[in-house]
Amino acid sequence: GAVVSQHPSWVICKSGTSVKIECRSLDFQATTMFWYRQFPKQSLMLMATSNEGSKATYEQGVEKDKFLINHASLTLSTLTVTSAHPEDSSFYICSASPSGSQSEQFFGPGTRLTVL
């Protein structure tokens, strides 16, 4: 199957700092990537849809100024958690689909963020 990588796999930071997470499609191009957040024992929650060359589409309740998304190329999307706080501690996962939104998604391995 298609491969999606994510970096870093885990990060610990102090409150108030910003953290950038990268999502790459390694063997296919993805005009659209998705960013999810998952709290312990809860389901994946879609945060935003990242569109190559245009602005991301954010889900209701997700602050676009807090979670900055940049989709600079067909293989790379980045999520920056700005001024992180302990409540932002979570598992962040990206996904992409080689064939558009109707086909299966392939997920990155996730980034575990802990904000102290």
Added chain:
Amino acid sequence: RKEVEQDPGPFNVPEGATVAFNCTYSNSASQSFFWYRQDCRKEPKLLMSVYSSGNEDGRFTAQLNRASQYISLLIRDSKLSDSATYLCVVNSPGSSFGAGTRLTVKP
């Protein structure tokens, strides 16, 4: 109402048991359906797509009922390694995830 509703868990079954999960969806225009498996602290991995005609992959059988708007996953002869959370995903387009059903297979 949530777009995708999934059987509440957890399911605790003995090895060798047959277990079934259901997932209902609200958007009748939904076009594609999938089951994912997620292990603890890992990303979801595609288990199988769900086709209108139903499909089988070894011990796993997935079915789609468009009239009643639900999909199902049947696991036969459960193994310890089947213990995981199973997520249903419905594309409408845009993916909607079920909350996941936790399965624990015990010796």
